[in-house]
Amino acid sequence: MADSTTSRVSFTLDSTLDTVNRLESEAEQFxxxxxxxxxxIPNIAMAVREAAVNxxxxxxxxxxxxxxxxxxxTTSSDLVIKIADQGPGLDPETIPDPLAPENILRxxxxxxxxxxxxMDEVHFRQTHPxxxxxxxxxxxxxxxxx
Amino acid sequence: xSMKVSTRQVDxxxxxxxxGRITLGEGSVVLRDAIRDQLAKGNKSxxxxxxxxxxxxxxxxxxxxxxxxxxxxxxxELKLLNLTKKVHDLLQITKLYTxxxxxxDEASAVASFTK
Numbered sequence: 101m102a103d104s105t106t107s108r109v110s111f112t113l114d115s116t117l118d119t120v121n122r123l124e125s126e127a128e129q130f131x132x133x134x135x136x137x138x139x140x141i142p143n144i145a146m147a148v149r150e151a152a153v154n155x156x157x158x159x160x161x162x163x164x165x166x167x168x169x170x171x172x173x174t175t176s177s178d179l180v181i182k183i184a185d186q187g188p189g190l191d192p193e194t195i196p197d198p199l200a201p202e203n204i205l206r207x208x209x210x211x212x213x214x215x216x217x218x219m220d221e222v223h224f225r226q227t228h229p230x231x232x233x234x235x236x237x238x239x240x241x242x243x244x245x246x
Numbered sequence: 247x248s249m250k251v252s253t254r255q256v257d258x259x260x261x262x263x264x265x266g267r268i269t270l271g272e273g274s275v276v277l278r279d280a281i282r283d284q285l286a287k288g289n290k291s292x293x294x295x296x297x298x299x300x301x302x303x304x305x306x307x308x309x310x311x312x313x314x315x316x317x318x319x320x321x322x323e324l325k326l327l328n329l330t331k332k333v334h335d336l337l338q339i340t341k342l343y344t345x346x347x348x349x350x351d352e353a354s355a356v357a358s359f360t361k
Contacts, residue, residue: 198340207308
């Protein structure tokens with residue numbers, strides 16, 4: 101079955117804490133409209149919040165000259181969320197494992213781990229400058245009527 | 247929604263009743279300041295009541311960990327009380343559930359501190 105986009109919204113936002121809160125809220129509403137379960141929706145919203153924190157804080161470093169781009173899209177099979185910053189770029193391989201005993205009491209470094217825990221697929225792409233995260237949640241089971 | 251903290255003393259134990267969200271920004275700062283205030287007052291036995299905490303993000307988890315280590319380094323004890331299912335699950339998947347001393351009953355939690 102071909103994947104056809106059924107709904108899409110996109111945003112270009114400032115590098116502020118308000119953007120983090122807004123994208124979390126937009127993700128919650130979008131996932132609800134897309135028919136995801138009450139169990140999945142908070143997890144999707146948290147993954148988006150963590151990705152937005154990475155973009156605003158770690159990517160753009162709250163830079164007033166840098167923006168965060170985001171899009172939410174549903175297809176017949178997936179929810180696809182893209183969040184991009186304009187920072188110096190991120191190599192996901194360099195992120196320490198937060199579950200390793202030597203890292204367990206660190207005060208930070210759990211955002212990417214939580215994104216991976218809550219989404220079905222997470223992809224990183226360097227955009228020179230910047231990093232684009234693609235978060236995918238599969239529809240399981242397929243929605244009725246589609 | 248911002249986070250609120252109210253403080254009680256029960257049998258020499260400081261109980262911080264938290265409500266709202268512990269997230270990047272205000273919530274994490276409120277928790278950090280509350281812990282610092284108690285340590286400055288010499289209150290080193292601290293029970294964080296998270297029963298009305300609706301949400302914690304990775305920054306909030308980090309702040310809980312920092313609170314735990316700050317109190318421990320000051321020679322005190324910090325324990326958690328009344329986790330919601332969501333917070334419980336977050337601590338499980340981050341393997342922090344076994345790091346924290348987590349209690350479900352206030353009276354037994356208070357009694358469990360080293361006196």
